[in-house]
Amino acid sequence: MDKISIFGLLLGIGTILLGQVLEGGHVGSLVQPTAFLIVIGGTLGAVMLQSPFNIFMTGMRMVRWVFFPPVTAPQLLIDQIANWSHLARKEGLLSLEAQIVSLKDPFAVKGLQLLVDGAEPDRLREVLEVDIASYEAQLKLSAKVWESAGGYSPTIGILGAVMGLIHVMENLSDPSKLGAGIAVAFVATIYGVGAANLIFLPIAKKLLANISRLVAMREMLLDGLVGIANGDNPRIIESRLRGYFA
DSSP, X not given: OOXXXXXXXXXXXXXXXXXXXXXXXXXGGGOOHHHHHHHHHHHHHHHHXXXXXXXXXXXXXXXXXXXXXXXXXXXXXXXXXXXXXXXXXXXXXXXXXXXXXXXXXXXXXXXXXXXXXXXXXXXXXXXXXXXXXXXXXXXXXXXXXXXXXXXXXXXHHHHHHHHHHHHHHHTTTOGGGHHHHHHHHHHHHHHHHHHXXXXXXXXXHHHHHHHHHHHHHHHXXXXXXXXXXXXXXXXXXXXXXXXXXX
C-alpha cells in the first residue's frame, strides 16, 4: 500500500475543512449534493464522451494503482537475466528454451523466445521496442482519462456556479430561497477546482509515475536480452541493468 498517497489525500482535504472551521464557517455548509451531482456527473460525462470505452474502463481500473501500485522487482529481474546470461554462455542460447515455461509475463516470453530462435540483436531490439511503445501508449492514454477529468471539472464547477446564480435571479422576490442558490453557486466552484487539484490531477501524475516504472522494467529486460544476444559478459550486463533503478 502506498501510504503517502492516503496521507496526502487526507491532508489536503483535511486542511481545507480545518481552514473552513478556523474561519468561523461550518463544514456542513460545504456539503451540497446538487453541486456535487453537477460537477462529478458533468465531468464524468465529458470524460466518457472523449474516451473510447476500453480506454475509459482501463483508466477507471488503474485508479487502484494510486494506493496499491503494481509490484516491480528490478533486482529479481536483474538476477534472472544474469542467470540466463550465464546459462547461455555455458550451454548456448537453445538451453534458455526450458526457461520460457516458467515465465508469466507475455513480453518476457516473447523476448526470450525470439532470443532462443536466434533473432539478430538489432532485430530483437526492433521487435520488442514496438511492443514497449504500444504498451506505454496504451497505459498513458488510460491515465490521461484522469488528467482530462482534472481539466474539465473546474469548468463544470463554474457551470454549476452560473446555474446557481440563475436560480438566485429567478427567486429574487423570495428571499428564503436565495441562500440555497448562492450556496450551490459557490460550493460548485469549490468542488470543481478542489476535485481537479486534490484528486484528478494528482491521480493522473501518480499513474504516469507508475507507468514509467513498468516501462523501465521492460526496457531493462530488452537491454538484458540484447546483451545476451550480443554475447556480452554477464557481469557487464548486470552492471548496466543496475543503472535503470540506481
